[in-house]
Amino acid sequence: MTTSDIVQKLWNLCDVLRDDGINYTNYVTELVLLLFIKMEHENTESGLLQAHKLPEYARWPEFTSRSGLNLLNHYKSSLLKLSQSTDSLIAAVYADAQTSLKEPRHLEQLIKSLDSIDWFSAKQDGLGDLYEGLLEKNASETKSGAGQYFTPRPLIDAIVELIQPQAGETIQDPAAGTAGFLIAADTFIRGKTDNLYDLPEAKRRFQINKAYLGMELVSSTRRLALMNCLLHGMEGDDEGVVHIGNTLGSAGSSLPKSDIILSNPPFGTAKGGGGPTRDDLTFATSNKQLAFLQHIVRHLKDGGRAAVVLPDNVLFESGVGADIRRDLMDKCRVHTILRLPTGIFYAQGVKTNVLFFQKVSQAATKSTQEVWVYDMRANAPKFGKRTPLTRGHFDDFKLCFGEDANGRSARQDQGEAGRFRRFSRDWITSEKGDSLDIAWLKDENAEDAADLPEPSVLAREAVEELNAAVEELEAILAELGGEPA
Structure with a gap:
C-alpha cells in the first residue's frame, strides 16, 4: 500500500467512529495515543531501540491481546498512568490524555487497523508523510x-x-x-x-x-x-x-x-x-x-x-x-x-x-x-x-x-x-x-x-478588532491610575 492508500484507509475508519461521537480532531488525537505505543514496539522489535521506553502495561501486545471492556478499561488506565510518567517525553505525549472512545469494538478496530499496516513499507514510504497526510485531511475537513x-x-x-x-x-x-x-x-x-x-x-x-x-x-x-x-x-x-x-x-x-x-x-x-x-x-x-x-x-x-x-x-x-x-x-x-x-x-x-x-x-x-x-x-x-x-x-x-x-x-x-x-x-x-x-x-x-x-467571518474580525481596541484603552487607563469600566 502506498502512503496515500494508508492515509485513506485510516481516514475511512473515522467515518465508522463518528457513530461513537468522535470528531475528526479527536480521531487524529486517538491515533497519536496508539501510534506512539505501536512505534515504540516496532522500533524495539527491529533493534532500533535497545530497550523499551514504555512500561510493561503500555506495550503493544498488552492491547492486541485484549478485547471488549477489558481492553477499553486497560487503555483508559494506561493513559492515566502514562500522563504521570517520570519520562518527560512520554509525559508530554500523554499530558491530559483521555480517550473519547466509548465502544470497545471501536478501539479494537483502531488497534487492528494500525496492526495491519506493513510497518517496514510504511517507513520506507515515510511514516511522517503518512501522519502529515492525516493532519492535512483533519485541517481541510474541520x-x-x-x-x-x-x-x-x-x-x-x-x-x-x-x-x-x-x-x-x-x-x-x-x-x-x-x-x-x-x-x-x-x-x-x-x-x-x-x-x-x-x-x-x-x-x-x-x-x-x-x-x-x-x-x-x-x-x-x-x-x-x-x-x-x-x-x-x-x-x-x-x-x-x-x-x-x-x-x-x-x-x-x-x-x-x-x-x-x-x-x-x-x-x-x-x-x-x-x-x-x-x-x-x-x-x-x-x-x-x-x-x-x-x-x-x-x-x-x-x-x-x-x-x-x-x-x-x-x-x-x-x-x-x-x-x-x-x-x-x-x-x-x-x-x-x-x-x-x-x-x-x-x-x-x-x-x-x-x-x-x-x-x-x-x-x-x-x-x-x-x-x-x-x-x-x-x-x-x-x-x-x-x-x-x-x-x-x-x-x-x-x-x-x-x-x-x-x-x-x-x-x-x-x-x-x-x-x-x-x-x-x-x-x-x-x-x-x-x-x-x-x-x-x-x-x-x-x-x-x-x-x-462570509458575513460571520467579517463580523468575527470586527469583534476581534474592537476587543483589541478595548484592551489597549484599558491598559492606558490602568497606566493613568484609573479603574477599568
Missing part, C-alpha cells in the same frame, strides 16, 4: 480549530527553500502548531546531507537533538507536533522538539536566540492564552501578532534570518503598530514581502503575507533601505478544494526572489503591470506613513461579491 494551526505544506516548502537552512544552525518556531516549519527545515537539510549521513556523528546528533525548538500553547496541539517530529526522526531534548508554554508570557522570554525563525503566529484572538504578558518587549500591545513579531526580532541572532506569516492588519495598523514596524525596519533588513492569495488557509477570508527579513542588531537603525513586494494575491486563482495550492504556484516568486537567502540577489522591478516591485524606505515613510500594506495591481475579482468573506 471548518474551525484545526485549520487555524495548519499551514499549507506548499507554502511552508517554498519558504524553507528560500531561507535555505543549513546544518549546524538553530531553528525556532515560537508558534509551532503541528511543527510543519521545523519538519520542513529538517527535511531540507536531510536532502542536502544524504539524510544526515554526510555529517560527522557529533553534528548528526546536534541535528537530531538540538537544532530545532518550538513552543506551543495548547497541549493537545503539542501532542500532535511531538508525534510529527518523532515520525520524522527529530527527537529534541528531554521534553521533545516542541515545548509547552506561552511565547507571549514568561516562557517565551526564556527561549534562546536562534539563527533562523520560521513561524505562522495564530490568527485573531488565540484561545486559552489571554493577552501578551511579556515585560521584555519594547512596545506594549494586546495585538498578538505584533507581540509575536517583536519576540521574533528579539530572539533572532545578529545576522539571523526569518520568514513570518502575518495578516494584513500587522502591515497597516497605526499607532503602536507603526512604531513596531519602524523598529523592525531599524533593527532588521526587511527585504521581501509576499502578498498571499486568499483561500489558502482553512480560516477563509484571512488576508496574509510572508515577511522575509534579516536581523542586523538590536541597536541598529535604518537597516531597511528598500523593500521588494511580490503580489501573488491580485487576480489569483480561487484556491480551495477544487483548486488546491501547489508548490508550482510559487515558482515565479522564487525566481524573482533569487538564490540568496537574505534577498541580495540581483532583482528586476517589473513596473506597475508586473507582480514584483521595489519600494524605497523613504517612499514607504513619506507616501505610506510606514505602512507595509503595499498594492498596485487592479484585482479584477475584488469587486465580485461572491469572493467576499
